[in-house]
Amino acid sequence: MDDYSKHIAIIGGGISGLSLGCFLLSENIKCIIFERSSKIREGGAGISISPNAINLLDKINLKESLSNEGFFPEKINFLDEDDPITSIESRVCCISREKLVSILYKRFIELGGKVIFDHEYTSFDSDTKILNFKNNQSYKILHLAACDGIKSKIRNDFFDFAEPVYSGYSAWRCIGENPHKDAFLQLSANKHLVLYPITGSLSSFVGCIKTSTENNESWIAEGSIDELISDIGFMSDNHRDTVHSSKKFFRWGIYTRPLLKKYFAKNITLFGDAAHPIVPFLGQGGCLAIEDGFSFSKLLNDNKALEDAQKSYERVRKPRVKMITRLSKEQALHNHISNPLLRKTRNFLMSKTSIIDKQMDRIYKFNL
Ligand SMILES: Cc1cc2nc3c(=O)[nH]c(=O)nc-3n(C[C@H](O)[C@H](O)[C@H](O)COP(=O)(O)OP(=O)(O)OC[C@H]3O[C@@H](n4cnc5c(N)ncnc54)[C@H](O)[C@@H]3O)c2cc1C
Secondary structure, three states: OOEEEEEEEEEOOOHHHHHHHHHHHHOOOOEEEEOOOOOOOOOOOEEEEOHHHHHHHHHOOOHHHHHHHOEOOOEEEEEEOOEEEEEEEOOOEEEEHHHHHHHHHHHHHHOOOOEEOOOOEEEEEOOOOEEEEOOOOEEEEEEEEEOOOOOOHHHHHHOOOOOOEEEEEEEEEEEEEOOOOOEEEEEEOOEEEEEEEOOOOEEEEEEEEEOOOOOOOOOEEEEOHHHHHHHHOOOOHHHHHHHHHOOOEEEEEEEEOOOOOOOEEOOEEEOHHHHOOOOOOOOOHHHHHHHHHHHHHHHHHHHOOHHHHHHHHHHHHHHHHHHHHHHHHHHHHHHOOOOHHHHHHHHHHHHHOOHHHHHHHHHHOOOO
């Protein structure tokens, strides 16, 4: 049996696992990533990374890579159907998910990290600290970091057995051509559409709709442009142009799980979507995962003892996660208002007060 008894074993090589790995190694803490797939992969969509996470990625020298591989839109333009509401300066980086994970993976390897592929976690003995995989491999480890996403088996095994719950929202996503340097957020009754540039010529389209129809078979299913158009209905010109130039269309069911009381158990800590999957209406799920990895690594380096770091991690992360979970849910309600009078009021507040900037300041400000 290989001995990783001095390593933190990270299960999952997504945004949370890779960023945690980078932050741990940058604090000289040994770790190893186990990923069930045969390679690092992500695809089919873009992701926006806001300053709270950009500033942390900067600490592991990734800001330049974000600038090179992604795109910083100049402005975010808000529209009610086709009518402009307001326009604000953008502070986010937009990038294809594939590029984001490959930047993180490259940095992890540069820092001396190793990912062991084709290893699907099956069980862990938290007393002996023996970790078992589907391929019958077993390893003695120091600590288990669960970065295995919303369907986390580790969460099911040690924390709660509640199945992920359909949020009532689904999202259509595709990547197509769009020469604009700005992002566009179009608000409508029971839906909102987001368009942001991820390179100088490509944009990521996300159309979120309120619908009781779940994707029963799969959370992410490939669909056709006709299905997208029939679900989404009216689109402004920019959104329509991007959709029509796209080749692949994906429909994502949006699921959540109840907020957890505990983020850790004996020799186990939860991160990212395994700890706190949220609705994506403020684009914060991946950013919170990055904050988690940074916080835990820093606290572990400060505290030295794992048990103390776990307690401090839970103490600092729970209130912030709770706040962003609540704001994300509320955002969908604001975006999807159908009552004309309320819509007018919302648009007035967005255009004539500093409500958007205040909200962003609140989310983007992250201090450990
Ligand atoms: C429509 C939509 C739009 C979004 N937009 C944004 C946005 O703009 N900005 C933002 O910050 N966030 C956004 N998010 C949220 C973000 O995508 C997630 O929060 C983030 O991807 C979570 O990363 P993770 O690493 O925790 O989980 P995952 O990405 O799910 O990664 C989990 C990894 O664990 C591996 N794994 C799973 N089980 C096992 C096992 N048993 N053994 C070994 N490996 C395993 C998987 O193969 C995978 O590699 C969006 C989400 C949705 C649905």
